Amino acid sequence: MKAMIVEPSRELALAEVPEPAPGPGQALVEVEAIGVGYVDVMARRGDDAHFPGVGSVLGLEVVGRVRAASGVAEELVGKRVLALPDSGGYAERVAADADRLLPAPEGADPVEVVALGLNALVAEGALHRTGLAAGERVLVRGASGGIGVLATQIAHARGAEITAVTSSPEKAERLRTLGAAKVIDRTRADRPEDTYDVVVDTVAGPQVGEYLQLLRPNGRYVLCGGAGGVPGSEVFDLLLRDFHRSPTLLAFSLMSVAPAGRRRSWDRVVELFADGRLSAVLDTTFPLTQAATALRRVESGTSFGKVVLLQG
Ligand SMILES: NC(=O)c1ccc[n+]([C@@H]2O[C@H](COP(=O)([O-])OP(=O)(O)OC[C@H]3O[C@@H](n4cnc5c(N)ncnc54)[C@H](OP(=O)(O)O)[C@@H]3O)[C@@H](O)[C@H]2O)c1
Structure with a gap:
């Protein structure tokens, strides 16, 4: 072949x-x-x-x-x-x-299914690990990426208020149509002014510390990608410094999820897709x-x- x-x-x-x-x-x-x-x-x-x-x-x-x-x-x-x-x-x-x-999913086009695919399992699985609740504020880094566009939609479907971090006005506009209430363009001087219950980070790299400081008390930060490289070791100092606010730093890899967990996550993805709350x-x-x-x-x-x- x-x-x-x-x-x-x-x-x-x-x-x-x-x-x-x-x-x-x-x-x-x-x-x-x-x-x-x-x-x-x-x-x-x-x-x-x-x-x-x-x-x-x-x-x-x-x-x-x-x-x-x-x-x-x-x-x-x-x-x-x-x-x-x-x-x-x-x-x-x-x-x-x-x-x-x-x-x-029944009747779905193969291209749509693969566009959900692994990324939907990562986005859904990462958000599930954070215990996201309706009404919480979520920030998504790498929001225009394969995982980011799905994390944005899934968090929106779960009733969260989304801030998407992206890199152009065109991407920002499209992210708004996927449910982002606010968009930050990382290529401009824009900086997040709010604090967040959950940060979904598909980028990692040297800015993790900066974003970690945006967590609200009992906030959860989930690292699920690394296109930006390895975070600096100051992240651990920050976790200790902010100890009184009980921040949680999680890593999420789909490779760690057992088949039954993957299947449950996929079923939740398919349900959102079937009722039109998640699109490829x-x-x-x-x-x-x-x-x-x-x-x-x-x-x-x-x-x-x-x-x-x-x-x-
Ligand atoms: N956790 C898991 O199980 C799992 C599974 C598969 C893949 N991954 C990892 O997840 C990450 C994202 O995958 P993906 O397929 O979504 O990638 P992707 O489609 O290439 O999207 C990554 C997005 O990150 C942003 N970005 C890229 N470089 C950046 C930088 N230097 N600084 C800030 N933002 C940057 C860009 O979004 P904006 O332009 O919107 O900022 C880009 O669209 C990769 O590292 C991949 O290896 C993890």
Whole structure:
């Protein structure tokens, strides 16, 4: 079958590779649409410790039909699923553990499903961990990103008041339509003036301390991405300094969530999607063979929502 592999130069190239053979507990998925995320940018560079490396195939999230399942999830054969393999999604077919398959919402387009995909699980899971309640104030960093646009909508659907941090007036306008009551343009002198019950941070980097100080008493700060790099160690000094306000600093990785928890989170996402309170936000689609261009778009920070690769 055809797949895009990472060459020793770290470029991507179309290659003929062996068809994946699903092992015990795995299913074979015929790929229709592939989600592209910042994590792929990092894997291609060699910055993701979990990616197998040169010669391997990127891709952690695909939507497609289950073609075969060896003794597990046989009820899903022929059905459309969101599959979350460890890698290998930039291909015609991919093998994934059966407990990494989630049923696609009835009648939904594969592009929409993958645009929700892993990002919706991260956004929903991260907000769920904070115990977000209706009426609370939430700040989202990286609000125009794949995870950010969904975190904004999910927090809004849960009755929170959202402030989105983004990087252009156009992005700001679109975030308002997704439910942000206020928008801060980080490229201007704008600085948040409010305090927040919850901060959802998909960026991290040296500004974490600055945002951490915006927490209200009993506030929760959830770090769920790192495109901006590692936070400085002053974060720990700040937590101790603000001890009397009981701040909570959480890290959230989808990798830590057990299959049953992932399924519960997906069901909550599908429910919001089905009743129109959550929409998939598609930035661009590219054919699989243009995966390098798709990655550049994500890396450039100009995308709004999800970049998706299509088979064919
Ligand atoms: N927790 C998990 O389980 C999990 C799973 C998958 C991915 N991730 C991680 O989550 C992060 C976000 O992923 P994504 O797919 O949403 O990425 P994305 O679509 O590339 O969005 C990231 C957004 O962050 C903002 N941004 C980028 N660089 C920045 C910088 N230097 N300073 C401030 N803001 C910056 C931009 O938004 P604005 O222009 O709106 O500011 C950008 O659109 C990545 O680090 C990824 O590896 C985590």
